[in-house]
Amino acid sequence: MNNPKLTSFQEVIRLLTKYNFKCKKRLGQNFLIDQNILQIIINSLKLNKEDCILEIGTGMGTLTSALSPLVRQVISIEKDKKLDPLLKESLSPYNNIEIIFEDIMDVNLINFFEKNRKKGIKIEKIVGNLPYYISLPLIRQILELNKYLKFAVFLVQKEVGERLMAKAGDKNYGIISLIAQYYSQPQKVHTVSSTVFYPQPKVNSMIIRLDIYEKLPVQVGNKKLFLNIIRASFQQRRKRLINSLSNYFQREIAKPAIESILNEIGIDKNRRGETLSIKEFAKLSKAMEEKLCK
Ligand code: SAH
Numbered sequence: 001m002n003n004p005k006l007t008s009f010q011e012v013i014r015l016l017t018k019y020n021f022k023c024k025k026r027l028g029q030n031f032l033i034d035q036n037i038l039q040i041i042i043n044s045l046k047l048n049k050e051d052c053i054l055e056i057g058t059g060m061g062t063l064t065s066a067l068s069p070l071v072r073q074v075i076s077i078e079k080d081k082k083l084d085p086l087l088k089e090s091l092s093p094y095n096n097i098e099i100i101f102e103d104i105m106d107v108n109l110i111n112f113f114e115k116n117r118k119k120g121i122k123i124e125k126i127v128g129n130l131p132y133y134i135s136l137p138l139i140r141q142i143l144e145l146n147k148y149l150k151f152a153v154f155l156v157q158k159e160v161g162e163r164l165m166a167k168a169g170d171k172n173y174g175i176i177s178l179i180a181q182y183y184s185q186p187q188k189v190h191t192v193s194s195t196v197f198y199p200q201p202k203v204n205s206m207i208i209r210l211d212i213y214e215k216l217p218v219q220v221g222n223k224k225l226f227l228n229i230i231r232a233s234f235q236q237r238r239k240r241l242i243n244s245l246s247n248y249f250q251r252e253i254a255k256p257a258i259e260s261i262l263n264e265i266g267i268d269k270n271r272r273g274e275t276l277s278i279k280e281f282a283k284l285s286k287a288m289e290e291k292l293c294k
Contacts, residue, residue, distance in 0.1 A: 057079075183213060265283050
């Protein structure tokens with residue numbers, strides 16, 4: 001059974017007081033206290049009884065305990081060991097939850113996934129109400145686990161969600177938009193007001209689901225080169241494409257050669273890098289790869 005008490009404000013205060021737990025802003029400890037939002041997160045994971053789920057940031061165990069009856073196994077990683085006594089109480093009715101007290105940024109995720117697979121635990125879905133300070137680097141790492149994953153559902157600051165979904169020309173368009181859209185189809189599930197958390201953060205949030213592609217729809221040739229071209233184009237946003245590329249790749253390829261590549265593939269050299277779509281970056285990457293190999 002779902003434990004509805006953990007989304008009740010009174011129960012949250014009771015547990016925090018009983019265990020003398022002080023929420024740490026720097027760890028993004030804003031706990032979910034809204035049953036409706038909890039349900040929306042859970043529905044968006046399209047769970048079935050065979051699923052093994054990885055949760056990032058256990059907190060008081062609100063999401064963890066709601067997931068438990070719906071799946072085979074929940075593994076939840078939490079940095080703050082001080083939550084241990086509280087979690088022992090809040091999660092005591094459940095027997096398919098494993099809490100790992102570790103900083104997720106210190107976990108070698110590929111090893112972690114492989115190790116679990118060997119034990120027969122196939123994690124295909126990840127969920128988390130993510131602390132702001134790790135959202136972007138963590139999402140980036142998670143996307144690189146694409147071959148293991150089907151979905152990732154995150155509650156993030158609204159602005160982070162917008163960056164993941166942004167298209168060429170949007171003000172939030174950047175490196176992370178392209179990486180997210182290379183590996184997945186990011187979609188907004190719901191906008192979330194700050195009142196659903198205790199304590200309340202200053203900004204609004206968003207539930208975002210990344211539907212990870214089984215087969216990557218955009219072929220980019222050499223992935224490292226593709227990423228370097230993107231990096232070059234966004235490092236100096238105001239520069240024209242030809243200048244950003246020739247600066248960045250000055251040791252590998254001369255400016256006139258880059259000009260002729262852009263010309264051949266029909267991309268105006270005077271455009272700013274930030275106006276290129278993912279398909280255009282892919283085209284550029286394949287064309288440059290050919291020239292660099294010669
Ligand atoms: N899932 C819970 C908690 C969300 S708050 C809920 O929705 O209520 C975010 C949680 O992430 C906090 O418990 C915080 O301690 C934890 N956290 C912060 N940084 C972390 C890190 N680097 N690795 C793992 N957990 C982290």
